[in-house]
Amino acid sequence: MPSSLDPLFSNAHANADVKRLDREGVFHSWSTQGTLDPLVIKGGSGCQLWDYDGNHYLDFSSQLVNTNIGHQHPAVIAAIKEQAELLTTVAPAHANLARGEAAKRILARAPEGFARVFFTNAGADANENAIRMARAYTGRDKVLSAYRSYHGSTGAAIVATGDYRRVPNEYSRGHVHFFNPYLYRTEFWAADEAQECERALHHLRRVIESEGPASIAALLLESIPGTAGVLVPPAGYLKGVRALADEFGIVLILDEVMAGFGRTGRWLALDHFDVKPDLITFAKGVNSGYVPAGGVIIADALSDYFDEHFFYGGLTYSGHPLAMAAIVATLDVMERDGIVANAAAIGEEVLTPGLAALAERHAVIGETRGLGVFHAVELVAHRDTREPLSNARMAAFKSALIKRGLLPFIVENRLHVVPPCVVTREEAQRGLTIIDEALSELCETSAR
Numbered sequence: 001m002p003s004s005l006d007p008l009f010s011n012a013h014a015n016a017d018v019k020r021l022d023r024e025g026v027f028h029s030w031s032t033q034g035t036l037d038p039l040v041i042k043g044g045s046g047c048q049l050w051d052y053d054g055n056h057y058l059d060f061s062s063q064l065v066n067t068n069i070g071h072q073h074p075a076v077i078a079a080i081k082e083q084a085e086l087l088t089t090v091a092p093a094h095a096n097l098a099r100g101e102a103a104k105r106i107l108a109r110a111p112e113g114f115a116r117v118f119f120t121n122a123g124a125d126a127n128e129n130a131i132r133m134a135r136a137y138t139g140r141d142k143v144l145s146a147y148r149s150y151h152g153s154t155g156a157a158i159v160a161t162g163d164y165r166r167v168p169n170e171y172s173r174g175h176v177h178f179f180n181p182y183l184y185r186t187e188f189w190a191a192d193e194a195q196e197c198e199r200a201l202h203h204l205r206r207v208i209e210s211e212g213p214a215s216i217a218a219l220l221l222e223s224i225p226g227t228a229g230v231l232v233p234p235a236g237y238l239k240g241v242r243a244l245a246d247e248f249g250i251v252l253i254l255d256e257v258m259a260g261f262g263r264t265g266r267w268l269a270l271d272h273f274d275v276k277p278d279l280i281t282f283a284k285g286v287n288s289g290y291v292p293a294g295g296v297i298i299a300d301a302l303s304d305y306f307d308e309h310f311f312y313g314g315l316t317y318s319g320h321p322l323a324m325a326a327i328v329a330t331l332d333v334m335e336r337d338g339i340v341a342n343a344a345a346i347g348e349e350v351l352t353p354g355l356a357a358l359a360e361r362h363a364v365i366g367e368t369r370g371l372g373v374f375h376a377v378e379l380v381a382h383r384d385t386r387e388p389l390s391n392a393r394m395a396a397f398k399s400a401l402i403k404r405g406l407l408p409f410i411v412e413n414r415l416h417v418v419p420p421c422v423v424t425r426e427e428a429q430r431g432l433t434i435i436d437e438a439l440s441e442l443c444e445t446s447a448r
Contacts, residue, residue: 015040044071061409066284070420079329098324109267115303119295119319123257123283124152126294134218134251145220146180148228193234201240213248223269226258230376238275252277261285262421265344265372287330293323343421347372354432375417388413400438
């Protein structure tokens with residue numbers, strides 16, 4: 001008997017068919033619907049993707065910087081299938097082996113002193129629930145977060161976000177923003193990283209004092225802001241934030257949704273900075289997004305508080321068995337195959353020097369920065385003025401990359417170089433070669 005899914009897996013499709021179906025019925029996020037021309041993707045393996053017309057792409061986007069273990073890893077697919085045969089779903093009130101094993105593995109990667117994991121469906125609701133926990137624990141309301149940040153698109157998460165997308169969505173209460181360090185475009189007239197750190201911390205202290213410390217529940221920061229530009233904080237900044245949180249009795253939440261689970265060449269990005277927050281939010285790389293999952297890793301003090309105080313929060317799919325099985329398999333494979341170490345090596349030995357070499361050859365590159373497989377290339381019209389490259393030229397650059405078989409992640413005037421953590425040296429080098437060629441085409445076109 002034919003399956004209702006047979007049309008999905010038929011080879012008798014073309015890109016045009018899939019695109020027509022999409023444009024007839026799918027409403028896309030963060031878009032003006034009438035201008036869309038989405039790239040069609042049929043399948044993938046590792047760092048490779050392909051469409052129905054035979055075009056192949058090297059994925060240098062990890063989709064939305066989440067497929068850390070690459071596409072279609074057989075061990076993770078097998079774990080999802082095995083769990084589906086056993087139990088596809090279960091209410092969060094019940095104990096389930098996959099959920100317990102996932103929590104055990106996540107806690108093993110957290111700093112010492114973390115007790116439990118609250119599972120969510122994604123990073124946005126992880127941040128929502130971390131904010132909820134901080135407010136309940138402190139009895140305070142305000143949440144301080146950075147202008148250069150992205151924390152998700154739901155109620156409190158989008159208002160905690162600092163970029164322009166929060167402005168039409170400011171329905172959540174009690175949010176205040178501050179400037180985090182970004183030496184290349186310093187808000188503090190800093191001359192070097194040390195001065196940027198010192199002045200950014202002074203600025204944050206003044207914001208805390210001006211807002212009233214007794215009104216502030218949480219400081220919410222990405223360990224390394226991702227969508228905002230892979231802004232690796234200067235040495236001492238996160239420890240300074242931790243000290244301010246301690247001084248004023250504020251809960252420190254570090255958002256590891258994009259930077260966590262191997263992306264920076266460490267299990268968590270916070271491991272680079274010798275800092276321990278009170279709550280850690282995660283999603284994306286914990287199981288490469290094979291089945292949606294996120295969560296909050298809760299330090300002992302907050303966990304103990306909720307032993308005796310009711311937690312007003314919950315999700316129907318918290319700790320969904322298929323997602324939990326994917327987490328268990330992903331973290332086991334990453335450990336077994338040295339995938340985090342691979343991300344570190346690719347970053348240190350291929351991407352960092354390779355991007356620096358591109359900057360020497362192309363005046364359109366203002367700065368490169370990053371760790372592991374988490375880098376950004378900032379493109380400018382003029383190096384002296386640091387004027388961002390125009391939207392039109394960035395669109396032309398993106399087209400040149402796709403034409404050569406590289407799927408990029410581009411935000412404003414930046415190319416984010418974020419392949420899966422399993423990327424090989426050969427793939428990483430091929431990606432750099434394509435970027436080099438596309439930059440040459442961009443510069444040649446603009447010179448005409």
